Amino acid sequence: MKREMTGAEMVLQALKDHGVQHVFGYPGGAVLPIYDEIIQQDDITHILVRHEQGAGHAAEGYARSTGKPGVVLVTSGPGATNMVTALTDAMLDSIPLVCITGQVPTHLIGNDAFQECDTVGITRPCTKHNWLVRRIEDLPRVLHEAFYVATSGRPGPVVVDIPKDIQFATGEYEGPNNIAHKTYRPRLKGDMSAIRQAVELIASARRPVLYTGGGVINSGPAASQLLREFVELTGIPITSTLMGLGAYPASGKSWLGMLGMHGTYEANMAMHDCDVMIAIGARFDDRITGRLDAFSPGSRRIHIDIDPSSINKTVPVDLPIIGDVAHVLEDMVRIWRSSSLKIDQSAMKAWTGQIDTWRARNSLAYRPSEDFIMPQYAIQRLYEHTKSRNTIITTEVGQHQMWAAQFYGFEAPNRWLTSGGLGTMGYGMPAAIGAQVANPDALVIDIAGDASILMNIQEMSTATQYGLPVKVFILNNQYMGMVRQWQQLLHGNRLSHSYTESLPDFVKLAEAYGWHGIAVDKPADLDDAIEEMLASPKAVIFDCRVANLANCFPMIPSGKAHNEMLLPDEANDEAVAKAISKEGKALV
Amino acid sequence: MNAQNINAPSAYFMAEVSEKLETHTLSVLVDNEPGVLARVIGLFSGRGYNIDSLTVSETEHEKHLSRITIVTTGTPQVIEQIRHQLERLVPVHRVIDLTVEAHRNNQDKPLERELALVKVAGTGEKRLEALRLADAFRATVIDATTEHFVFEITGRTNKVEQFISIMGPLGLIEVSRTGVAALQRGGKAL
Numbered sequence: 001m002k003r004e005m006t007g008a009e010m011v012l013q014a015l016k017d018h019g020v021q022h023v024f025g026y027p028g029g030a031v032l033p034i035y036d037e038i039i040q041q042d043d044i045t046h047i048l049v050r051h052e053q054g055a056g057h058a059a060e061g062y063a064r065s066t067g068k069p070g071v072v073l074v075t076s077g078p079g080a081t082n083m084v085t086a087l088t089d090a091m092l093d094s095i096p097l098v099c100i101t102g103q104v105p106t107h108l109i110g111n112d113a114f115q116e117c118d119t120v121g122i123t124r125p126c127t128k129h130n131w132l133v134r135r136i137e138d139l140p141r142v143l144h145e146a147f148y149v150a151t152s153g154r155p156g157p158v159v160v161d162i163p164k165d166i167q168f169a170t171g172e173y174e175g176p177n178n179i180a181h182k183t184y185r186p187r188l189k190g191d192m193s194a195i196r197q198a199v200e201l202i203a204s205a206r207r208p209v210l211y212t213g214g215g216v217i218n219s220g221p222a223a224s225q226l227l228r229e230f231v232e233l234t235g236i237p238i239t240s241t242l243m244g245l246g247a248y249p250a251s252g253k254s255w256l257g258m259l260g261m262h263g264t265y266e267a268n269m270a271m272h273d274c275d276v277m278i279a280i281g282a283r284f285d286d287r288i289t290g291r292l293d294a295f296s297p298g299s300r301r302i303h304i305d306i307d308p309s310s311i312n313k314t315v316p317v318d319l320p321i322i323g324d325v326a327h328v329l330e331d332m333v334r335i336w337r338s339s340s341l342k343i344d345q346s347a348m349k350a351w352t353g354q355i356d357t358w359r360a361r362n363s364l365a366y367r368p369s370e371d372f373i374m375p376q377y378a379i380q381r382l383y384e385h386t387k388s389r390n391t392i393i394t395t396e397v398g399q400h401q402m403w404a405a406q407f408y409g410f411e412a413p414n415r416w417l418t419s420g421g422l423g424t425m426g427y428g429m430p431a432a433i434g435a436q437v438a439n440p441d442a443l444v445i446d447i448a449g450d451a452s453i454l455m456n457i458q459e460m461s462t463a464t465q466y467g468l469p470v471k472v473f474i475l476n477n478q479y480m481g482m483v484r485q486w487q488q489l490l491h492g493n494r495l496s497h498s499y500t501e502s503l504p505d506f507v508k509l510a511e512a513y514g515w516h517g518i519a520v521d522k523p524a525d526l527d528d529a530i531e532e533m534l535a536s537p538k539a540v541i542f543d544c545r546v547a548n549l550a551n552c553f554p555m556i557p558s559g560k561a562h563n564e565m566l567l568p569d570e571a572n573d574e575a576v577a578k579a580i581s582k583e584g585k586a587l588v
Numbered sequence: 589m590n591a592q593n594i595n596a597p598s599a600y601f602m603a604e605v606s607e608k609l610e611t612h613t614l615s616v617l618v619d620n621e622p623g624v625l626a627r628v629i630g631l632f633s634g635r636g637y638n639i640d641s642l643t644v645s646e647t648e649h650e651k652h653l654s655r656i657t658i659v660t661t662g663t664p665q666v667i668e669q670i671r672h673q674l675e676r677l678v679p680v681h682r683v684i685d686l687t688v689e690a691h692r693n694n695q696d697k698p699l700e701r702e703l704a705l706v707k708v709a710g711t712g713e714k715r716l717e718a719l720r721l722a723d724a725f726r727a728t729v730i731d732a733t734t735e736h737f738v739f740e741i742t743g744r745t746n747k748v749e750q751f752i753s754i755m756g757p758l759g760l761i762e763v764s765r766t767g768v769a770a771l772q773r774g775g776k777a778l
Contacts, residue, residue, distance in 0.1 A: 123626060125634050129678040132622070149678055183619065184678045309672035485693060 002174050007139050007167040008033035016043050017175050020071050022062060023047070024055040027034035027562055028075025028103030029115060033167035035073075039432040045465060050458035051069055052079050054430040056086020056458065061431030062438045064417045065392055067152050067220055069096040070434065074435060074588055076102045076475045077115030080161075081122060082457065085424060086420050090157040092421025093243060094218055096150040097157035105165040106134055119161045126155030129184075134163070136171035142241035144176040145384075153186025186306060190323030195331045198278075198302045198319055199491040203341035205276035207351045208236045211259065211288075213419065214243030214304060215281015217413045219325035223247070224413040226329035227280070232360050233336055235348060235357055239267035241282050242405055243420040250409035256355065257364075260288040262402040265363035265565055266355050271296050272562040273354070279303045281325045284315040285421070294561035299418075363554040364406050371583040373523050373549040375400065375475045379407035379447065382473060385530045391443045391492050392435045396428040396452030399481035399552045404447040426455025429472060433459055436468040443471070443534070450503055460513040461537045471533055473542045477550065478503060485551050489576055490558075490585050506543035514538070551576070559584025607663040611640065612687040613698055613770045614671065615778065616656040619679040620646050627677050628656055638662060638671050641702070641745070645766040657770050659745075661667070684778050686770050693774070700770045704748045709736040710759030718758040725751045736761075 005013065010032050015023065024047045025036045038046050048169055049055040052074045059070025070090075074083055080101045080164055092096045104113040120132045128271070129149050131142045150158045161380040202208060210231065216223045224247040231238050231254050238248050240254040248255060257264035259271055268290075271277065277299045282288070289295045295315060303317040304325060311320040321328055366376045393408055394417040395401040410416045415436060419427040428446040436444040446453075453474055463470050475481075510517030516538045520529040526544070533540045553568040557579040566579050618624045625644055632639050641659040646652075660670060667685070674683045686698035706727070708718045711734070718737060722729065727741035736759075739753050745768060751764055772778055 120623060122627070124623070125630055183681050307672075309669060309676050311672070313669060316665070420735065 025073030052082035057430035058434035061434030213282025246410035
């Protein structure tokens with residue numbers, strides 16, 4: 001059914017037709033017609049942020065915690081450029097975002113008009129696709145395509161740039177029925193013969209390992225369920241990237257912990273020594289592989305991914321399977337069940353025995369203290385107090401993020417929201433706000449660092465306005481901890497500009513925004529303070545003053561392989577100073 | 589299979605690329621919509637791929653289809669990446685590696701031609717020599733005064749380059765080239 005309406009009405013109608021309930025945004029001149037429609041309806045709730053980047057990360061948090069696309073509405077020029085970081089973040093972590101930007105009227109485009117920028121040009125490399133809508137006739141189709149592209153295949157951010165005159169123009173609107181995209185039709189089902197070969201290869205393995213990533217989460221809850229089933233069936237040890245935590249439960253008996261630069265010794269050694277590697281929805285990122293020419297030298301590799309460009313990008317694989325993780329795992333589980341295939345049990349026993357000896361190295365160990373709060377201890381206590389609740393954890397980026405990944409046990413998907421690919425400081429609080437909007441009954445905690453939290457601190461005001469009781473748990477060591485750690489490792493401990501001289505009084509800051517503030521610096525007071533935070537109906541800043549100079553270990557130093565990890569009990573000052581070779585210093 | 593990995597290029601050590609570089613010609617069918625060329629070029633510059641030659645024009649008007657022909661150089665792994673990255677762009681219909689197709693059919697190369705306009709200024713013996721050589725290369729004169737010629741030459745890239753280099757000492761002052769257009773040999777369309 002076609003209906004006559006204005007461009008601004010079409011935007012709202014399309015959002016409703018795609019089931020959108022919340023939009024994160026910030027008004028401005030070039031989107032006023034759309035905002036004028038927003039205030040005249042009740043179906044869609046608009047959340048007003050304090051900075052467009054905050055809107056982007058909030059929409060990401062919303063998307064990651066629900067699996068639904070996050071929707072952002074911002075104005076032209078600075079509104080659009082402020083979104084670039086969030087779009088890039090969503091691009092690298094494959095998060096579905098639909099970002100609608102206002103644009104100057106079509107007759108002014110190219111004139112350097114007030115608040116004009118080349119939004120589609122600027123966002124081209126940081127979106128999955130983008131559109132500048134120059135004719136009202138195209139607007140309904142483009143809006144529907146935008147949702148389709150953002151959510152299909154490997155998800156990602158899209159931008160629809162709508163000039164102001166198009167928002168005022170009148171045209172015919174048609175709903176999103178039967179949109180078959182001309183060119184973009186990602187493949188969901190894996191090739192059956194490849195899947196059969198994969199199952200046979202797995203059955204013949206003697207030292208198999210599963211290496212899973214954010215693609216399992218993106219594929220939906222069914223994928224996590226099927227992954228657990230497959231692990232249960234085969235008994236294969238499983239590790240995950242930062243992005244994939246929660247797909248397999250941290251309490252599961254096959255769990256190795258996270259792998260990679262700050263992963264566990266047992267996970268990295270299992271990757272190094274395995275004979276069959278099954279990569280599922282993971283992309284062999286440099287934080288995972290370490291030194292490529294020494295990466296898992298004896299393994300045959302199966303790689304399941306929906307994006308063909310992920311295959312053989314950095315690490316050659318023997319058996320690629322292009323398809324959606326849930327679809328492929330469903331076939332694998334079915335074939336495994338219906339066949340009499342079984343992994344050699346004595347080989348598996350030797351393999352898990354070997355893994356246990358690695359695990360016994362206790363690579364996450366740290367020296368406890370009665371005088372200072374060790375950051376690892378703070379995360380452990382936070383976990384103990386919140387594990388039985390419906391908890392969603394977000395993070396900023398840095399040491400606290402790695403400690404959260406190492407010490408907080410995730411049992412379910414969509415409960416761990418972090419900026420993995422781009423590593424965006426300032427992600428955590430807006431993401432927590434978005435997750436809280438989507439999950440009003442959940443306990444949403446942003447595990448933050450003192451430096452990161454200041455990067456989007458203005459969003460405290462958003463949480464206050466909408467009564468969102470997010471908790472911000474700051475591991476405050478007064479340093480940009482990861483920068484300081486790298487300066488110690490790479491630059492003779494010359495701590496150039498990684499110390500924050502004048503941090504705010506976070507308790508007073510909390511009060512200024514109408515939040516509740518708590519500060520703790522003694523380990524003995526930690527448990528009561530955490531309970532106080534959880535008992536507060538308000539948003540809370542928890543200023544947890546931790547040991548200033550703690551380092552995040554274990555670590556694969558830059559330029560080293562999985563089996564050359566620096567373990568905490570070996571990491572004395574001399575080992576740390578010599579950990580990275582000259583070549584490794586050039587790397588990030 | 590894993591033997592190949594031992595010498596895989598390492599992003600960490602920026603190790604020298606030991607794999608041989610190959611030059612491939614890719615044919616990219618795209619929707620003729622605004623910005624599509626920018627997407628393709630941006631992909632190459634953003635990911636550090638080489639463009640040796642690039643031509644683009646609408647080829648099927650009623651379907652709004654354009655064909656972009658790209659000649660690129662890289663390791664086989666990089667060229668496979670380029671193809672997949674191009675396929676990932678939403679307005680891209682198909683990407684065909686014409687070099688791979690040619691090899692599959694036991695041919696050395698796909699059909700490739702480019703056109704160049706070559707302006708040569710001069711008088712006397714050099715001018716006559718330029719004209720004689722143009723004739724040998726089957727270049728045609730499309731503009732002339734008593735002091736200059738503009739030659740049009742069509743052929744494979746190396747023929748065009750050879751012609752241009754020969755014209756160098758004979759008064760070459762300006763060149764404009766189209767870049768490579770390419771098709772697969774044989775009676776079938778891709």
